Amino acid sequence: MSDHEKLLRQLIDSMTASGSLRTQPWKDAAAAVPRHEFLRNGLFRVVPGSSPTAWAPVLEEGDGWLEACYADESLVTQIAGTIKPADVRGEIMREPTSSSTLPSLVLRMLEDLEVGPDMKVLEIGTGTGYSTAVLCARVGGDRVTSIEYDEEVALRAREALGRLGTYPNLLIGDGLLGGDEGALYDRIIATCAVRTVPAAWLEQTRPGGQILTTIGGWLSASELVRLMVHEDGTASGPVLGGQVSFMLARPHQAPPLGLLPDLSVGKEREAIISANVLDDWTTRFVAQFAVPTAQRLKLQQGPHDEDVLVDVKTGSFAALHEEDGRWIVRQGGPEQLWDAVEEFLDRWHTAGTPAVEEATVRVTPEGQSIHW
Known part of the structure; x- marks a missing residue:
């Protein structure tokens, strides 16, 4: 057994023990996808003790690279919208803009998606392509469409998926507008957070289908929500909890504060x-x-x-x-x-300050609301 196979087995055992990986079909799918193939362009690690946070590159086959690939951690793969690990010598103090989500969260979400082998799935946010590959291993590449906003990120994901012989329908564009025009999906899953659920997602999910997404906001708190789409074009469903945090989709990020109003009056x-x-x-x-x-x-x-x-x-x-x-x-x-x-x-x-897991989110053309 190779080093990466041993590390992958340890990761699967860890996710199973934590409850993130719960069913055999998803265990088999996870075992079929070597995560390091999606991180061959390197990753960024936090520089210990840095304030503000500094990032240092870890390149393929560098010290600790393979072990990091199989750690149950989110791994930053892009800084400031364009900067890759190979572009940096030393350290960089800018904001991360793309990452490989921790595998336990990827598998938890795929389990929560309640997807069957014959379903057609749209993934919003291809990222490195790791979650896309796991999804393809479960339902087949011909039933998976994945869309990525960043063209360079999408091309790297396409290369990694190709190395594994996995060929989903990969699109480059604004995932908030959905996938292929006129397509209907049984499931939509988003690997970015949204402030409001886009109307296009409702329109492209068949009635009875589901949308799994993280709803966040500008007060910096978010939760995972599973919505069922109804015949009337609205959707509702439970908050799944867990304080799940993703980067907000770029068009949903907060605007610059600019010049503040006069806070002394009022x-x-x-x-x-x-x-x-x-x-x-x-x-x-x-x-x-x-x-x-x-x-x-x-x-x-x-x-x-x-x-x-x-x-x-x-x-x-x-x-x-x-x-x-x-x-x-x-x-x-x-x-x-x-x-x-x-x-x-x-x-x-x-209402007794109920836990978020007791809440339901409703989405209509007029907006979204939370209820207990």
């Missing part, structure tokens, strides 16, 4: 809920449904540290600070952001 009142509640992941996920276009930042404003929500589109803001044991909120602009957050969280608390 109407003040005592806040019912402190800004500290937004330090909790689940609370932020719920609150995003109340203020879906708000971003959060912390500022030193006068004598106080302030926790601020800003909607750059409308110019609305809510600035909160603690004073003598009380929280004070100052709001300005056409929308009262903190009023909306307090009202929404109050409904959630009245």
